[in-house]
Ligand SMILES: [Zn+2]
């Protein structure tokens with residue numbers, strides 16, 4: 001289903017300047033550092049190893065190896081349907097995503113961000129079109145410390161490529177929550193209760209897609225989805241770059 005990531009070519013934008021740069025320093029694979037073909041960001045081995053997330057549960061995007069396509073909902077979603085109507089992840093969070101995503105998230109590697117956003121666009125272009133994309137916001141305190149909002153930096157090029165409205169700032173993180181990675185699943189849910197609110201005066205459309213970089217348990221996305229439903233959104237989905245299996 002997904003198109004090849006190596007169609008992310010820089011030639012048209014960068015022109016002669018890129019040609020000069022390519023001669024001075026030949027392109028390196030963003031994932032492994034080996035030589036990459038001119039005009040691409042990944043070497044052929046890493047391109048072939050990309051863990052596209054199919055087949056997967058349509059509600060929570062958990063990978064379901066060996067399932068038919070389209071896959072049925074996983075057992076957990078059948079027993080307890082989540083507040084998201086659908087979740088799509090471009091990749092399973094495995095090598096080389098464990099190198100590419102941190103490069104983008106913590107080191108602001110724009111080439112890695114462009115590659116990941118383009119992969120998301122190629123995966124999601126054929127899905128039913130929502131009325132708007134809505135990046136999952138960081139708490140302002142964390143944004144100040146990190147200086148970089150990775151969900152917004154993925155949602156912006158995605159909205160541009162797919163020609164969808166971007167509702168940046170419609171959803172507000174109201175509580176500074178403890179870093180999710182330090183908590184178990186039950187504590188994560190407690191940690192996120194009432195963590196979001198809709199900005200006063202915002203009119204939300206009927207069908208919204210939340211955008212985030214990584215989905216682990218889904219607790220953050222679920223908390224955001226519950227807030228949007230309370231505000232009157234009738235269909236809430238999530239599009240993420242990578243799903244932790
Ligand atoms: Zn490589």
Ligand SMILES: [Zn+2]
Nearest residue numbers: 057060074077
């Ligand atoms: Zn599921």
